[in-house]
Amino acid sequence: MIAVTRIAGIPLPSDDPVFLGLIVVHVGFGLAAVATGLVAMLSRKQRGRHPVFGTIYFWTLAGLFATMSALSFLRWAEDSRLFMLGVPSFAAALWGRWNIRNRNPRRHLVGMGASYILMLTAFYVDNGQNLPLWDRLPHVAYWIAPGAIGLPIIVWYLVRPPKFRF
Numbered sequence: 001m002i003a004v005t006r007i008a009g010i011p012l013p014s015d016d017p018v019f020l021g022l023i024v025v026h027v028g029f030g031l032a033a034v035a036t037g038l039v040a041m042l043s044r045k046q047r048g049r050h051p052v053f054g055t056i057y058f059w060t061l062a063g064l065f066a067t068m069s070a071l072s073f074l075r076w077a078e079d080s081r082l083f084m085l086g087v088p089s090f091a092a093a094l095w096g097r098w099n100i101r102n103r104n105p106r107r108h109l110v111g112m113g114a115s116y117i118l119m120l121t122a123f124y125v126d127n128g129q130n131l132p133l134w135d136r137l138p139h140v141a142y143w144i145a146p147g148a149i150g151l152p153i154i155v156w157y158l159v160r161p162p163k164f165r166f
Contacts, residue, residue: 006009010130019074026067030123034058037116045105045162054112058093059071061115068122081113082122111158117150 002014012023040053065086072083098110124142129132134142 010127013075013078016060019071022067022071022074025072026064029060029063031046033057033119036060036114037085037119040112041116057112058097061090061093061119064119079126082126085118085122085125089115089122090153106158106161109161110154113150113154113157117146120146120150 003013005012005015005020007023012020014020019127036040036053037057040050040057043050043053062162068082069088072079072086076083093115094111094113096108096113096115099105099107099111121143124134124146127138129139
């Protein structure tokens with residue numbers, strides 16, 4: 001029998017203090033990545049806020065990836081799909097970061113946007129059934145909704161790119 005711990009209504013499949021501690025760190029990285037990624041996206045694409053928050057997003061996503069990897073390996077049978085979303089999310093962020101360093105803002109936009117979409121997809125796939133309103137949606141919506149919202153935004157900015165000031 002698997003012990004379950006509930007935090008904020010979300011069931012966690014363990015009562016092991018190490019596992020729960022790792023979850024707390026993981027959630028912290030996740031919240032920071034969502035917030036800093038959003039600030040970077042909504043900021044003017046120039047020196048200052050955008051690159052500062054974009055850098056923080058990248059490093060919090062790196063922490064999220066590291067904790068997700070550990071959690072996935074601890075429960076591979078149940079969480080391998082999260083690892084399969086986390087790897088391309090972090091890879092897309094690496095690619096986006098590499099492209100801005102090489103002054104390719106369009107590829108940077110695609111990479112960072114894709115990393116954010118994949119990060120949110122992993123969150124909803126894992127937690128959607130426990131969230132108010134989301135719990136009424138079919139499971140396939142957790143896989144589709146972040147991309148259905150995010151991809152048109154990325155395309156919009158590819159067609160009408162913001163001015164980048166390096």
